[in-house]
Amino acid sequence: MFIAAIGGYAWNVRAARKLHEQGRRLVATSEYHGLYSLLVVLIPAQLLVLLWIVLQGPLIDYLQLKALPQAVPLEKGAQQLLLSEIKSIAGGRIFGTPEDWMLAAAERQTRLNKYGEWALIAVVLALVLSLLVYCRARVSIAFHARRRAEKIVYLVLMTCSIVAILTTIGIIASLLVETGRFLSHVPVTEFLFGLNWEPQIPIREDQVAAQGAFGWIPVLLGTLTITAVALFIAVPVGLMSAIYLNEFASGPMRAISKPILEILAGVPTVVYGFFAVLVVTPAIRDLGDMLGVVVSHNTALAAGGVMGIMLIPFISSFADDALSAVPQDLRNGSLALGATRAETVLQVVFPAAVPGIVGGVLLAVSRAIGETMIVVMAAGLIAKLTINPLDSVTTITVQIMTLLIGDTSFDNPKTLAAFALGMMLFGVTLAINVLALRIVHKYRELYD
Amino acid sequence: MTPVPPTSLATISHGLRRRNRTQFLIKTLGLAAVSLAFLTLLVLVGSLVSSGFHALTQTHIELAVHVDPKTIDKQKLPRGNFRDILQEALIEHLPPIDDRRLHRTAARLLSRGGEFELRDRVVANPALIGRIVLLKVPVSDPYDQLNKGLISRQTPEEFRRLSDQEIAWFDHLQANNVISRPINIGLLVNADSRFPEQAGLRGALVGSFWALLVCFMISFPLGIGAGIYLEEFAPRNRLSDVIEVNINNLAAVPSVVFGLLALAVFIGWFGLPRSAPVVGGLTLALMTMPTIIIATRAALKAVPPSIREAALAVGASPQQVVFGHALPLAMPGILTGTIIGMAQALGETAPLLLIGMNAFITSAPASPFDSATSLPTQIFIWADSPERGFVSRTSAAILVLLTFLISMNALAIILRQKFQKKW
Numbered sequence: 001m002f003i004a005a006i007g008g009y010a011w012n013v014r015a016a017r018k019l020h021e022q023g024r025r026l027v028a029t030s031e032y033h034g035l036y037s038l039l040v041v042l043i044p045a046q047l048l049v050l051l052w053i054v055l056q057g058p059l060i061d062y063l064q065l066k067a068l069p070q071a072v073p074l075e076k077g078a079q080q081l082l083l084s085e086i087k088s089i090a091g092g093r094i095f096g097t098p099e100d101w102m103l104a105a106a107e108r109q110t111r112l113n114k115y116g117e118w119a120l121i122a123v124v125l126a127l128v129l130s131l132l133v134y135c136r137a138r139v140s141i142a143f144h145a146r147r148r149a150e151k152i153v154y155l156v157l158m159t160c161s162i163v164a165i166l167t168t169i170g171i172i173a174s175l176l177v178e179t180g181r182f183l184s185h186v187p188v189t190e191f192l193f194g195l196n197w198e199p200q201i202p203i204r205e206d207q208v209a210a211q212g213a214f215g216w217i218p219v220l221l222g223t224l225t226i227t228a229v230a231l232f233i234a235v236p237v238g239l240m241s242a243i244y245l246n247e248f249a250s251g252p253m254r255a256i257s258k259p260i261l262e263i264l265a266g267v268p269t270v271v272y273g274f275f276a277v278l279v280v281t282p283a284i285r286d287l288g289d290m291l292g293v294v295v296s297h298n299t300a301l302a303a304g305g306v307m308g309i310m311l312i313p314f315i316s317s318f319a320d321d322a323l324s325a326v327p328q329d330l331r332n333g334s335l336a337l338g339a340t341r342a343e344t345v346l347q348v349v350f351p352a353a354v355p356g357i358v359g360g361v362l363l364a365v366s367r368a369i370g371e372t373m374i375v376v377m378a379a380g381l382i383a384k385l386t387i388n389p390l391d392s393v394t395t396i397t398v399q400i401m402t403l404l405i406g407d408t409s410f411d412n413p414k415t416l417a418a419f420a421l422g423m424m425l426f427g428v429t430l431a432i433n434v435l436a437l438r439i440v441h442k443y444r445e446l447y448d
Numbered sequence: 449m450t451p452v453p454p455t456s457l458a459t460i461s462h463g464l465r466r467r468n469r470t471q472f473l474i475k476t477l478g479l480a481a482v483s484l485a486f487l488t489l490l491v492l493v494g495s496l497v498s499s500g501f502h503a504l505t506q507t508h509i510e511l512a513v514h515v516d517p518k519t520i521d522k523q524k525l526p527r528g529n530f531r532d533i534l535q536e537a538l539i540e541h542l543p544p545i546d547d548r549r550l551h552r553t554a555a556r557l558l559s560r561g562g563e564f565e566l567r568d569r570v571v572a573n574p575a576l577i578g579r580i581v582l583l584k585v586p587v588s589d590p591y592d593q594l595n596k597g598l599i600s601r602q603t604p605e606e607f608r609r610l611s612d613q614e615i616a617w618f619d620h621l622q623a624n625n626v627i628s629r630p631i632n633i634g635l636l637v638n639a640d641s642r643f644p645e646q647a648g649l650r651g652a653l654v655g656s657f658w659a660l661l662v663c664f665m666i667s668f669p670l671g672i673g674a675g676i677y678l679e680e681f682a683p684r685n686r687l688s689d690v691i692e693v694n695i696n697n698l699a700a701v702p703s704v705v706f707g708l709l710a711l712a713v714f715i716g717w718f719g720l721p722r723s724a725p726v727v728g729g730l731t732l733a734l735m736t737m738p739t740i741i742i743a744t745r746a747a748l749k750a751v752p753p754s755i756r757e758a759a760l761a762v763g764a765s766p767q768q769v770v771f772g773h774a775l776p777l778a779m780p781g782i783l784t785g786t787i788i789g790m791a792q793a794l795g796e797t798a799p800l801l802l803i804g805m806n807a808f809i810t811s812a813p814a815s816p817f818d819s820a821t822s823l824p825t826q827i828f829i830w831a832d833s834p835e836r837g838f839v840s841r842t843s844a845a846i847l848v849l850l851t852f853l854i855s856m857n858a859l860a861i862i863l864r865q866k867f868q869k870k871w
Contacts, residue, residue: 057719150767154681160673161682164695164741167734171705174712237481244478257482264489266853268795270824271496271846274831278839279495309488316485342471363700370702372798377831397704397798404711404802422708426701433700434693 001045004128008037008135015139028145036149037135043152045128052120060112064105175426178419185413186214191420193217197383197394199403199414214417216424218383222300222393226375227368229304229389230311235361237308238315245316246323247345258320265313273377276306281378288390296392298380304389307374311364318360322353359440366432370425372397396425496850500843506632506645507595508584509558509621513537515570517578525571530563531555534585541626542617554617559586559645586634586645587627589837591618595629598836609836635844639810640821640829644837647830649845654812655725655805655820656794662729662816663793667736668786674737675744675782680770699738706735707802715803723804723819731803732793739792743785747778780867787860791853797824823849 016030026033061083068082089106090113138145183191194215241261245254281302288295295301326349334344380392381402403418513533520528535555539545542554562585569583570576586592590609593599595618605612621627638648674695682688710731714720720727751774759769800806805825813820821829827849830842 054718146765150765153767154677157673157677157681160670161677161691161741163670164674164698164737165691167698167709167737168694170713171701171709174709174716175705178712237484240478240481241485244475244482248475248478249482257486260489261485262857263854264485266791266795266857267492268797268824268849268853270795270797270827270831271492271850274827274842274846275492275495277831278499278843279491309485309492312485312488340467340471342474343467345474366700366702370704372702372704373828376798376801377828397702400704400708401798401801404708405806419708419712422705426705429700429702429705430697433697437693437696437700 001042001049001124001128004132005038005042005045008041008132009034011132011136012037012139012145015136016145019139019141024141026141026143028143028147032146032149033139033143036138036145036152037132039149039152040135041128041131043156044131045124048124048127049120052116052123056116056120060109060116063112064109067108068101068105171426175419175423178416179423182413182416182420185416190215195385197399199399199417214413214420216396216421218385219394219396219399219421220424221385221387222379222383223369223395223397225387225389225393226300226304226307226379226395227365229300230307230368231361231365233305233308234311234315234364238312238364239319239357241312242316242319242323243345243350246320247341247349261313261316264309265317267310269310269371269373270377272306272310273373273375276302276374276378280306293390295390296380298378298392300379300389300391300393303375303378306378307368307371310371310374311368314367315360315364318363319353319357322356322360323349325356326352355439355442359436362432362436362439366429366436369432370397370429372401376401396421400425496843496846499840500847502596502598502840503635503844504632505596505629506634507587507592507627507629509538509587510582510584510626510628511537511541513566513581513583515566515577515579515581520570520577522574522577525574528567528570530567530570534558534563534566534583537583541621541624543620550613553614557587557591557614557617557621559588559643561641561643561646562586584628589644589835590614592645593836594618595622595627635841636848639812640808640826641810642808644833644835644841647838647841649823649826649848651809651812652821652823652826652845655728656822656824658725658813658816658820659728659732659800659805659822660790660794662726663732663736664786664790666730666733667740667789670733671737671740671786671789672744672782675741675748676770676775678741679745679748680766680774695738695741698734699742703735703796704798704802706731707799709734710799710803721817721819723807723809724817725805725813725820725822726816727803728800728805728822729816731799732796735796735799736789736793739789740782740786743789744778744782747781747785748774750781751777777869780863784860784864787856787863791856791860794856795824795849795853797828800825801828823852 011034013030013034016026016028016033020026020030064083064086086102086105086109089102090109191214194213195217196213196215197218198213241257245257249257281297281299284299284302284305285295285297330348330352331344334348335341339347375395375398379398380394381398382392383394383399384391386393400418400421403414403421511534514537516533516536519533520530535551535558538558539551539554545551545554562583565585566581566583569581587595590599591614594601594610594615599609601615610618618627634646634648636648636653637650638646639651641647678688678691678695682691710727714727714730715722720730748770755773755777756769759773760766764772800822805820805822806829807819807821808829809819809821823845827842827845830838830845
């Protein structure tokens with residue numbers, strides 16, 4: 001395909017050159033005639049191959065199911081199982097002694113796959129060749145190859161940016177669909193206002209143990225507790241270090257400190273999670289023993305504290321940006337009136353920077369709510385209706401992870417509950433982000 | 449004596465002292481905050497290094513194994529009771545043990561899996577049957593911990609993972625000079641295993657490589673394309689505004705939500721395989737794209753208008769200006785942003801866990817469609833494992849991950865320093 005495209009390029013370039021050598025003036029240079037051919041051949045062929053790859057699997061599955069003997073069960077899950085078994089036989093991995101019709105199906109699978117491959121090659125070849133001939137025929141003096149090629153490039157670029165929108169649409173669509181299915185099992189009022197979160201569902205019909213309760217309030221409370229602990233550490237420390245680095249520190253100090261803070265920001269969250277389990281939780285428990293306070297094994301203090309450490313550079317960098325954006329004139333004016341540096345910072349610079357700082361803190365809140373690995377490793381699993389940070393609490397993200405890790409099928413409320421929680425998480429963080437970005441944005445326009 | 453009436457100078461100097469105290473306080477608080485941040489970084493790295501360096505070496509035992517033709521049949525290779533002949537070799541190195549039942553206990557000194565190395569060697573060279581092979585195998589985790597001083601001999605026997613007898617055996621072996629502690633190459637070249645002494649990062653490294661490759665192949669062209677479009681060609685209308693707000697928000701969406709998207713769309717609707725690096729790469733690509741778009745736009749914005757105008761003035765079309773002049777000048781900035789985005793993607797864990805890249809897999813993936821783990825998910829798996837030996841392995845794996853991240857970021861910084869132009 002690529003070779004054909006490059007061949008098309010060369011072919012058209014030569015054709016255009018020949019015209020040129022005959023002493024005629026072309027409206028486009030020969031390179032653009034070549035580029036036009038390259039794009040026209042390559043893009044449709046690529047799209048076709050992609051589409052083919054996506055569609056071939058389901059199509060073969062469909063054909064297989066139609067060809068199976070009537071006696072085979074037709075339930076959806078069983079079908080999937082059957083198909084994968086046929087595929088593994090076709091791939092040469094045979095377990096036990098499969099029945100005859102299965103062997104036949106496996107043979108058919110191999111045959112269909114082979115047909116598919118050949119058909120793909122044939123179709124792509126035909127397409128490429130016809131496009132090549134078409135492009136070659138377009139080469140003429142009056143043909144605006146550059147304009148056409150640029151039009152195609154423009155469309156390609158536009159498609160790229162559409163992908164970003166598609167991602168958002170994909171997120172919203174997938175969350176909405178699965179949440180809708182969840183709400184068909186669990187009434188919406190129970191989910192939003194229920195005070196119990198016990199997402200165990202009975203495996204057998206007659207099981208008494210767990211009925212399953214899906215009220216997200218305790219999970220939300222846990223999330224907010226941990227977020228509060230994190231901010232309690234991150235906001236003062238991050239803010240003070242930004243003020244110090246921006247207003248008091250010497251040049252070299254600043255030059256050394258900022259990269260170090262950036263390292264702290266670049267540490268993956270799974271590392272922080274391990275740090276919480278390895279160092280912080282035992283330390284807090286020892287401290288609790290010393291003071292005679294009962295500290296739960298998965299105390300919210302550990303997860304929140306480590307999350308606070310993670311957020312320090314985040315808040316500090318936002319506050320730093322906000323402080324640097326305050327015009328120097330304001331500082332000079334205040335200093336000229338005889339204010340000390342501290343007074344200048346507290347009474348002039350800081351108030352001017354507050355909107356930017358608030359925006360940064362809000363983004364930090366959204367980060368803390370959405371943070372996953374630290375809490376998965378260091379926080380608890382059981383949802384309790386408490387805001388005591390010494391207790392073990394759980395968070396939205398922890399619940400999503402525990403509900404979805406392992407083998408899951410998409411048809412029980414337990415799995416779907418994770419998507420409902422994801423929907424709430426997405427909604428909350430999106431609202432905070434939009435608010436924060438708007439505050440930051442509005443503030444920036446003030447001094448520009 | 450009558451009190452001296454306060455002069456204005458005295459008021460001022462009194463006030464000044466108070467104000468300077470405030471200033472000092474603020475400054476000290478600020479310094480304390482910065483120091484606290486540094487201190488946590490120091491504690492973080494320090495605790496990882498102090499626990500991780502134990503995993504840099506691995507206790508091995510060197511055994512002279514007689515490959516007994518009675519036990520190992522040439523015709524039946526690769527089958528054969530290699531574990532038994534390994535055990536025999538170990539017993540011969542120990543002081544005589546009368547009780548046959550104790551042989552099994554003693555054999556626990558060897559890592560389960562040591563026999564596979566022997567088997568592979570014999571299969572590769574069947575002429576070894578009947579001869580004596582010198583073999584270096586890892587010892588099992590408790591003995592490794594003992595050798596590294598992590599199991600204290602002072603602990604009373606009932607609280608210790610090794611009995612007095614077992615420690616005596618080990619000491620005997622050590623006195624005979626068959627115990628050694630070479631650098632633990634297995635940490636990098638072995639795949640995952642249930643046994644800490646055998647577990648390595650190869651599968652995770654390869655899995656991460658595939659995922660990052662897929663991520664790069666998708667997010668780099670798409671990100672640059674979208675960045676160029678938005679910065680250079682997009683008409684200023686509602687749609688462009690929506691795209692812009694959307695991209696800024698995408699960059700701040702929690703990573704676990706991307707995991708949910710991947711689970712529902714890529715695995716649920718498209719039917720792509722679970723645990724496969726290709727799905728991981730696709731997910732990471734969606735997360736990295738906003739970073740690359742933002743970097744591309746910033747880099748294009750930094751190219752001075754004079755260059756564009758000069759190109760336009762000599763008759764270049766808008767696209768020729770971008771692809772011929774603006775983009776090449778913006779490339780270092782774009783690459784820097786891309787590398788930083790890839791570094792973030794390398795450390796991302798939650799979405800990969802959701803798509804099942806936490807499977808237990810004992811071989812490295814051969815293609816992006818095979819089941820695999822990645823470096824951060826491997827860290828998560830090991831951190832969750834109950835065996836003591838995995839604690840130091842986890843730390844060591846984190847150090848490996850951090851090494852990668854720091855080198856990627858250093859590369860980005862060097863790139864920025866080298867190609868940064870002041871216009």
